Amino acid sequence: MFGWEHTRADIRGGEALMIKREITTPSDRLFSRRRFIYYGAALAAAVACGPAAAPAPGSAAPSASGPVQLKGTKVNLLHWTSFVPDEDKWFKETLQSEWAKPNGVDLTIELVAANEAQPKIVAALQAGGGPDAMLLQWTWSHLYADKLSDVGAVAEKVGSDGGGFYDVMKQNAQVQGVWRAVPFGMTGNxxxxxxxxxxxxxxxxxxxxxxxxxxxxxxxxxxxxxxxxxxxxxxxxxxxxxxxxxxxxxxxxxxxxxxxxxxxxxxxxxxxxxxxxxxxxxxxxxxxxxxxxxxxxxxxxxxxxxxxxxxxxxxxxxxxxxxxxxxxxxxxxxxxxxxxxxxxGVPFQYAIPKYVKDPAPARELVSYIMSPKTYGSFMKAGSGYTLAPYKKGEGELWPSSDPKFDPFKKIGALSKWYGYPAPPSPAATESGSxxxxxxxxxxxxxxxxxxxxxxxxxxxxxxxxxx
Amino acid sequence: MRAETRERPVSAGQLPTIGELLDRQGVLAYVLLLPGLLILAAFIGWPFVTSLWLSVTDQSVSTSVARFVGLDNFTGALKSQIFQQTVRNTFVYTGVTVVFKLAFGIGLAVLMNQSFRLKNLARAALLLPWIVPTALSAIAWLWLFDATFSVFNWVIVRSGIADRGINWLGEGAWAMTSIIIANIWRGIPFFAISILAGLQTVDRELLDAASVDGASPWQRFWRITIPLIRPVILIVLLFSTVQTISDFQLVYVLTRGGPANSTHLLGTLAYDVAVRAGQLSQGAAISLYMFPVLIVCVVALLLYMRRSAT
Missing domain, CATH: 3.40.190.10 (Periplasmic binding protein-like II)
Structure with missing residues (x-):
């Protein structure tokens, strides 16, 4: 018989008939079931070990002191998709060309619809891995406080450079006196x-x-x-x-x-x-x-x-x-x-999760975006749709000469938060959600x-x- | 080509080689089953055990160490009016859709079992609602039910049926009706194709004999066809019940559980509580309320299949 050979191997008690199939050609041997299992196991092992064995490209060198080494680092930013496309364009193009490329940073910006951001954030925080920086909404900093890094140094500097944060922005980003996020801005309605x-x-x-x-x-x-x-x-x-x-x-x-x-x-x-x-x-x-x-x-x-x-x-x-x-x-x-x-207003803040092993590049990114000079360029690109979290936003950074826009200048000072008149809390955030x-x-x-x-x-x- | 056989006699006391072990069908069967079992354990078993554990703790997104709280999350859910409304919604949604899907599915299957031109094309087209990804078809339905741009409302107003359109997704009862319509549309092909497969196994001679004996078409259908395809109908019903009771995508895209929670199902509420509100343990408890219903369905299915097999 050519190829498969069927032989009667055994008859036990006259009940069972077992047909044994032997592999007889080189090509059959190559693709035998036994070899299939060998190859499968080898492939699985290779896939499992691959990422662990290879060094992560562009992994950041922790900066214990001195200037942050950005070259060769990788930053993943989770951001919302703005209702004004020019704002998204600013992130995808201007931020890339003016910060990521000159600094040699591999910057990935993931834009997601506002209603879809929370599942991604929760999944990342719960899994302990994901974006290096994420844009939170409302009072989410209070809901996820234990899993967010203290970003006080960045927040204090940004607030000071920007002429002081509005109270609502502080309330949203500070949890029991600790900055769990850096205020990004607000869409005022x-x-x-x-x-x-x-x-x-x-x-x-x-x-x-x-x-x-x-x-x-x-x-x-x-x-x-x-x-x-x-x-x-x-x-x-x-x-x-x-x-x-x-x-x-x-x-x-x-x-x-x-x-x-x-x-x-x-x-x-x-x-x-x-x-x-x-x-x-x-x-x-x-x-x-x-x-x-x-x-x-x-x-x-x-x-x-x-x-x-x-x-x-x-x-x-x-x-x-x-x-x-x-x-x-x-x-x-x-x-x-x-x-x-x-x-x-709908407030936004940048948070850096605790699971990020080297938060320095993400902190640099947030500092860059939030510096009044950069933020002015962003506001201009978005024609003022997103309002600055600090007072310079309604002053020297105000991007619009259209008087119809003037009421928006008041929103930062007027806006309250989930839970008002009490301070923001996880319960108030949960109620809002x-x-x-x-x-x-x-x-x-x-x-x-x-x-x-x-x-x-x-x-x-x-x-x-x-x- | 020279045929060759391999023979490796195993002497007493010597351990068999891996190759010899794999030659034993009992061992090989488990080796081949292993990847599937691992996938089931990783993607179904582990999440299920985790959700069981979560449901008896106070785990939230913000807590690092969870405390055991017994059945507090289950009793807490029972006190919530949103949860009570959600349970009612889930049963109404499942009950109504399954009945309609069955009725339309049988009708369509009988129709497709007739001989007509382009029969195969029609059968293929029948599957389209089921093949299209739910999220995609839900978006199409969203536009059809859109408060401002609904095609249905355009037809209603333009044809003079009413002065103004229906508030499809903005009024509680209509919102429930809308998600039911979309679910029925999506689920009919599953019933129709499965029942059509059952119809094709019905022996034509039985129907002819009944016809000769004077049975009307209705009697032939009700007394012969239906009893013969009952196993298929039962299995399809059970599968559909399981799928519908745990539905998520359609409702999430169309209403997100609104207006005022009137279309929340257990799946969407569990998502809102666990993911949006960050209360993972409460969300797990809500989703586990589906479990007793599902387990009844699965046990019924298994018992029926075992009885059929014997």
Whole structure:
């Protein structure tokens, strides 16, 4: 027989018949099952040992003292994808050409959508490996504090060079007096509205209070058939930057100033929810309940709504794509409630995880980006979409000559944080991540009574704050 | 070519060589199974054991050393109204989608079992919703349900059915309906193709004999076809239940559990709690609430398969 030879090998007890197949040709021997296993094991061993055996290219030499040796080092930066593409371009091109290449650093910039950044960050921190520097949002520094390096030296210098950080930036990045992150900046949200439609409805200026906005919004809706498009869905930016200031401006909050006592179930919160119900019913539209951070951008650009709360990306996009719409757009900050005017910007900070063995190159990178000179170039590239974390940002670094942009200058000083009026905390961050306050407003918009929504929120906050 | 055989007699007391060990089918079987077992252990066994451990600790992203807290995470979840709503959502979502997928799947399978032109092309096209990556098809559905740009709403308004479109993803009941529609669309091919395979094993002679005896088409289908393909239907049902109850991608892309948690499933809530809020142990406990349901499905499936085999 040629090739496979089948032989009757054994018969035991007349029951089993075993056919033994012998390998008989050189080519068969090369690919026999036994050899397949040998080759497989060898390949697996090679794959397993390969990375460990070879030295990591460009591994950094730790700098115990003196200037940091950057040449030949490798830095991986996890960053968010901005709603203004020129900001991403600045990172991918300018930062590469002006810092990475001259210093001989192999810089990898991973850009991820804002809603997708957290899974990557959590996975890296939990696995103990990943990016050398990562851009955190909100008060995440408090949530991950134990796994982040102390970056006090960099933060102090950046703050000092930049004329001092805004209080909100310090609150977000400092955990119990230790800088767990270096403030990067903030996307400030302002209302974008079409002036022509406001005037058409008989108003000569944008309402200064929430109650006036409900009335004017109803008039504009009646006249133009367009509504105030406020996102109240599960998304990182626009829904919370509306819901929290609305609550605060009516005197409501999750907890008291100490953060040790829940305050959500209160007359002030009820006032806020009643006022919101009035605004939502008269001036908004239920479809906003499903909106995320990009839905309102699209709707405004398509002229399906007359006003929306957003970062300046809506306006900046219109400047390029639809100059007439941009010309008609005005950018006031949120109206005031009975307890004043409040703003919640979306803050960002650079953190360097503790798992990074040589954090010096990452610290150099952050120092470079955050130095006022570099940051000025970044702000210019992004036309001021991301606001500086320090006071020079609204002064000498201010990139825009467009007076419509002036309200954004106030956001750094006005903005509060998750957990306000208490200091930021992991619980407040967790509550924000679970959209409890946003959902409390959404429930009222869906028809629940303010009392029921408040009671629901209180129940959820009790679990989060463990109070 | 010269045929050659190798013979290596093993004398008593001498250890067999690796080659001789591999020649023993019992040993070889385990060696060949080993890579698969290692993969299962690494990517299913280990994460499962880890999640079991996490669920009885207070591990969060920020804690370095976790403390044992017993069943606190499980009892804590039960107290949360979001969790209670999520459990209800999960059962409604699974129950409704599985029933519709079964009904449409059988209908489509019967249709595809007929002879018509371009039958093979139609069968291939039938699989498309199942082949397309879920995240991709979910984005297409997102646009179809988009509050401002929905094609469905455009048709509804333009055809004069209503003055304004449906708030697909912005109103609790409609949002649940939307994710159910998308899931049914995606799941029908799995039912249809599996049941079609079952239909093709039905002996034509049985149907012809029943026809001669005066059985109506409905009687033939209900009394002969369905009992014969029952094993296939049962297995497909169980598989689909397991897949649907642990669904994540579709809901995450379409609603992220909103509005106001009205579409949260156990998978999406566990993700939000564990990853977004950083409470890994609580997230693990929430995801493990799926386990009893899944284990019932798997045991039922195994029992049925064993009974069929005997």
């Amino acid at each position: 302002a209302l974008h509205y079409r002036e022509s439609l406001l005037k058409q409805a008989g108003a000569d200026k944008f309402p200064a209070t929430w109650s006036d906005l409900a009335k004017v919004g109803a008039d504009v809706k009646a006249k133009s058939k367009l509504f105030l498009g406020q996102a109240v869905g599960h998304s990182y930016g626009d829904p919370p930057t509306f819901a929290f200031p609305f609550l605060w401006s009516h005197g409501g909050s999750e907890t008291d100033e100490t953060g040790k006592k829940l305050a959500i179930n209160s007359a002030a919160t009820k006032d806020a929810l009643v006022a919101f119900k009035d605004l939502f019913t008269k001036a908004c539209d239920p479809q906003c309940l499903s909106w995320d951070d990009s839905s309102n951008n699209r709707a405004y650009a398509a002229k399906q709504i007359w006003a929306t709360l957003n970062g300046a990306s809506v306006y900046l996009t219109a400047v390029k794509a639809d100059p007439d719409l941009a010309k008609d757009t005005q950018l006031p900050l949120l109206p005031a409630g009975p307890k004043g005017q409040f703003v919640l 679970k959209y409890i306050v946003v959902d409390m407003f959404a429930k009222v918009a869906q028809g629940e009574t303010p009392e029921s929504a408040m009671s629901w929120a209180e129940g959820e906050l009790k679990t989060v704050y463990k109070l």
